Each structure stands twice: as structure tokens, then as C-alpha cells.
């Protein structure tokens with residue numbers, strides 16, 4: 001598989017099956033700096049939309065990938081190293097993708113910019129929107145998402161409500177819960193009211209399953225998640241673990257593929273093994289070498305061990 005600058009995967013996604021990730025901003029440009037972010041701290045926090053990466057380059061890579069890599073893909077997913085709606089030409093990119101394939105387009109967004117009409121318009125041709133909404137009270141929003149200064153939670157909620165009115169595709173709202181941060185009964189009651197206003201097709205309930213940006217971001221356990229699911233009703237689902245058949249990966253690319261995948265997020269040996277269709281034994285050899293070379297590190301979180309990319313490689 002060729003090396004791509006703006007594409008990664010396909011990776012197994014708990015919500016999208018085999019998802020080919022498309023990065024529209026460099027690591028890590030975002031409107032928020034969430035305490036649970038699995039791709040690290042925001043280094044360029046902004047509300048300014050720009051052509052952060054070349055539209056032509058992105059579309060050329062996608063075209064080339066679809067032509068040459070014969071792998072199953074369930075979704076082309078705009079997201080990755082930051083907030084994709086910050087890319088001022090995301091609408092052109094979605095249209096470009098639509099003109100070359102019928103594979104559905106998903107947009108993973110924090111929803112912050114949906115209050116802008118032009119952003120809502122840009123996303124209209126996507127098939128699925130996966131916005132996040134982890135808080136509805138100002139103080140919880142500040143604590144959890146650490147938004148751009150003076151960006152209000154009401155603005156984010158209003159954007160979601162307006163988007164629902166014009167968007168014909170599916171909206172799967174994601175709420176990530178952390179212990180003692182956004183799981184109080186008061187916040188849950190308010191969230192339920194806001195969900196009624198937004199009318200998403202589904203509500204995906206999540207918790208920190210990979211090492212978060214801040215070590216004090218503690219996940220909920222399954223019982224607590226189930227209680228929230230019951231409280232939110234039939235649209236709410238706890239995001240299930242991925243259980244598809246593994247995808248073949250060419251052996252000679254193991255190291256590069258490991259590094260490419262870990263650049264996006266830390267993963268456990270099991271996740272890597274599933275995603276790359278390689279036995280854990282085979283992967284362990286390569287991982288040991290990469291550890292020795294300092295290209296990756298180990299990190300413990302909630303009793304599991306994750307591999308994460310070294311700083312030098314991340315910045316290379």
C-alpha cells in the first residue's frame with residue numbers, strides 16, 4: 001500500500017465498520033481541547049476556517065486509493081487529527097468524493113461550527129454526521145471540552161438544532177461520559193431535554209476506552225453506562241466493540257502501517273491485531289523493535305496497555 005499523507009486505514013471503527021480516515025487539518029488543529037482527546041493536546045486552538053490542507057491533494061489521494069487499493073471500505077470518514085469543519089473547503093471535498101464513489105461519507109465533528117450557516121451548507125451532501133455533545137451546561141462544557149475562549153455551549157447546541165432542520169442524512173450524536181465530570185443526574189436530565197430538541201437519529205454513548213489527553217479523565221463502567229442508556233431511552237446505544245472479519249495487510253508494510261495507525265491514536269495489541277489482520281505474535285516482534293528504537297512507547301490506562309507514537313515520529 002502506498003504512503004498517503006492525508007489518508008489512514010481503513011481502520012476498524014466501532015461505529016463505522018471499516019473506515020478510511022481522511023485528515024483535513026494537520027495535527028492538532030481544533031476548536032476544543034477535550035480532556036479525553038485520544039490524539040493529544042490541541043496545539044492550534046482556533047475558530048478560523050482555512051484551507052489547512054490542499055483540496056486537490058486530498059482528492060487526488062482518495063482517487064488513487066480507490067483505484068489501486070482493493071480493500072473493503074464501509075465509510076469515507078472526514079475527521080482524524082482535529083476538527084474537520086475548520087477546513088474552509090470541506091463542502092468541495094465532499095462533493096469531489098461524491099463524484100468519484102458511492103461509498104458513503106461520514107463527518108466526525110465536534111459540532112462547534114454548526115452555528116454558522118455556511119458550515120451547515122458545506123455538510124449537506126454528507127451521508128452521516130457524527131457530532132459530539134458531551135455537555136450542555138456551561139461549567140461542564142468548560143471542564144470537559146475546554147473550548148476556544150468565550151465560545152458558548154448554547155451556540156454549539158443551537159448549531160445542532162439548526163443542522164437537524166436542514167440535514168437529510170443520519171445524525172448520530174455522540175456523548176462521551178467521564179466519571180464525576182458530565183455524569184451528574186442534573187446534567188443527564190438537561191442532556192435529555194437538549195436531545196429532544198436536536199432529534200438525532202441515534203445517540204451513541206461512549207466513555208474513554210483509549211488513553212485520554214489528561215490522566216485524570218476516568219471512564220464509566222458498563223453498569224453506569226447501561227443506567228444512562230436506560231435513562232436516555234430507545235435511541236441510545238452503547239457503542240459496541242468492533243467484531244468484523246480482519247482485513248488483510250501486506251507483511252512488508254507492517255512497521256509503516258503500525259506507525260501510520262498509531263499516529264492517529266494509541267491502540268492496544270488486540271486492536272492492532274484485529275485492524276491489521278496479523279497475529280499478536282507477529283505484531284509483537286515489530287512492536288518490540290519499534291519500542292527499542294524509541295519510535296513508540298507503552299502507556300497503561302485502566303488496567304490495559306496501549307502503544308502510542310513517539311513525539312519525534314508524531315512530528316515528523
Ligand code: SF4
Nearest residue numbers: 030032033034037110
Ligand atoms: S476530542 Fe475531538 S473535539 Fe475534542 S480536542 Fe480532540 S479532536 Fe478536538
